[in-house]
Amino acid sequence: MKAHNFSAGPCILPQGVLKQASDAVLNFDNLGLSLIEISHRSKNFVAVVEKTEALIKELMGIPAGYSVLFLQGGASLEFVMVAMNLMKEEGGKAAYMDTGTWANKAIKEAKRFGEVTVVGNSSDKNYNYIPKGFSIPGGMDYFHCTSNNTIYGTQVKNFVKPANCLNVCDMSSDIMSRTVNVADFDLIYAGAQKNMGPAGATVVIVKDEILGETGRDLPSYLNYQTHIDKDSMFNTPPVFAIYVMMLTMQWLKDNGGISWVEGVNQQKADLLYTEIDRNPLFKGTAEVEDRSNMNACFLLTNEALKEPFDALWKAAGVSGINGHRSVGGYRASMYNALPLESVAVLVNAMQELEKNHR
Numbered sequence: 001m002k003a004h005n006f007s008a009g010p011c012i013l014p015q016g017v018l019k020q021a022s023d024a025v026l027n028f029d030n031l032g033l034s035l036i037e038i039s040h041r042s043k044n045f046v047a048v049v050e051k052t053e054a055l056i057k058e059l060m061g062i063p064a065g066y067s068v069l070f071l072q073g074g075a076s077l078e079f080v081m082v083a084m085n086l087m088k089e090e091g092g093k094a095a096y097m098d099t100g101t102w103a104n105k106a107i108k109e110a111k112r113f114g115e116v117t118v119v120g121n122s123s124d125k126n127y128n129y130i131p132k133g134f135s136i137p138g139g140m141d142y143f144h145c146t147s148n149n150t151i152y153g154t155q156v157k158n159f160v161k162p163a164n165c166l167n168v169c170d171m172s173s174d175i176m177s178r179t180v181n182v183a184d185f186d187l188i189y190a191g192a193q194k195n196m197g198p199a200g201a202t203v204v205i206v207k208d209e210i211l212g213e214t215g216r217d218l219p220s221y222l223n224y225q226t227h228i229d230k231d232s233m234f235n236t237p238p239v240f241a242i243y244v245m246m247l248t249m250q251w252l253k254d255n256g257g258i259s260w261v262e263g264v265n266q267q268k269a270d271l272l273y274t275e276i277d278r279n280p281l282f283k284g285t286a287e288v289e290d291r292s293n294m295n296a297c298f299l300l301t302n303e304a305l306k307e308p309f310d311a312l313w314k315a316a317g318v319s320g321i322n323g324h325r326s327v328g329g330y331r332a333s334m335y336n337a338l339p340l341e342s343v344a345v346l347v348n349a350m351q352e353l354e355k356n357h358r
C-alpha cells in the first residue's frame with residue numbers, strides 16, 4: 001500500500017509520473033538506453049529540456065522577455081546568485097522580508113554582497129504571521145520575499161509590489177500550487193523538490209532585461225546570463241530531475257493546470273484546517289489569515305495524547321507529519337500531488353483520537 005505522504009520535502013510526486021520515470025531509467029524513448037546514460041546534448045534530451053521549459057511557460061503564463069533556467073545548488077545557491085546578480089557592486093542595497101528560517105538564510109548570503117534592510121519581520125511571534133503594511137525605503141536594488149514559509153506554515157496571500165526596485169521571490173514551497181502573475185516579479189526561484197519534481201534541479205524565472213547592471217565580475221556558473229545564453233546547457237544539467245519535472249508538468253497540464261490544482265489545494269487545506277479549528281484536541285500555530293495551503297502546522301492541546309495520536313495516524317498509513325524542530329507538534333505538507341483522500345485519512349485519525357479521549 002502506498003503511504004499517505006505528507007513529507008515537507010522532497011515531496012510526494014504523482015504515482016503515474018514515478019512509473020513513467022522508472023521506465024525511462026531503463027529504456028528511454030525506445031533507444032535501448034537509459035535516460036541517465038545518454039548525452040545531455042542528444043536530440044532526445046534537448047527535446048526534454050525544451051518541453052519542460054515550454055510547459056512551465058504555458059502553465060504559469062510567463063510573458064515574453066523572461067527566461068526559464070534549470071540550475072543546480074538548490075534554492076540555497078539562489079540566495080547567493082540573486083544577490084550577486086542583482087546588487088550593485090558599489091553601494092548595493094536590498095530589502096528583505098524576514099519570515100523565518102529560509103528568509104534568514106537568504107539575508108545572511110545577501111549581506112556578503114551589499115547592505116540588507118529588513119522590512120517586515122515576524123520573529124517576535126516565532127514567525128507565525130506574515131508582516132504587512134511596511135514600506136520599502138528608496139534606493140534599493142531589489143525587494144525579496146519568501147512566498148511560503150515551509151517551516152512555520154505561513155503563506156503570503158497578497159504580494160507586495162515594490163514601486164521603485166526589482167521584485168524577487170523565493171517560491172520554493174508553493175510554486176505552481178496557485179496562480180501568480182509572473183509579470184509582477186522580476187525574478188522567481190524555486191528548488192524543484194517541493195512541488196515540481198525530485199531534488200537536483202532549481203528553477204529560475206528571470207526577466208532578461210534586469211541582468212548585467214551590477215558592475216560585478218561574476219564567475220561563469222554564477223551568472224544567470226551564462227545559462228540564458230546556453231539554454232541551461234552551460235554544463236551537464238540534472239537530467240533525471242528535469243525529466244521528472246517534465247512528466248510532472250505534463251500531469252498538471254493533463255489534469256487542468258494550475259487553476260485546477262489551486263482548487264484542489266484549497267479543498268485539502270479547508271478540510272484539514274476546519275478539523276484543526278473544530279477539534280478541541282488540536283490547535284493551529286499560524287495566524288488564520290496567513291496560514292499556508294501547502295504546510296499546515298498544528299499542536300496537540302494535551303501533550304499526553306502524543307503517543308495515542310501517533311499510533312493512530314501511523315496505523316492509517318500516514319507518513320511525514322512530524323513537525324519541524326523549531327515549531328514542534330505536527331506539520332502536514334499538502335503539495336500538488338497529495339490526493340484529497342490522504343487529507344481525509346489524516347482528519348479521520350484526528351477524529352478517532354477525539355472519540356477515544358473525550
Ligand SMILES: *Cc1c(COP(=O)(O)O)cnc(C)c1O
Pocket residue numbers: 009073074075076077102146148149150170171172173191192194
Ligand atoms: C526548502 C526550501 C529552501 C531550500 O531549498 P534547497 O533547494 O534545499 O536549497 C529554500 N526556501 C524555501 C522556501 C524552502 O522551502
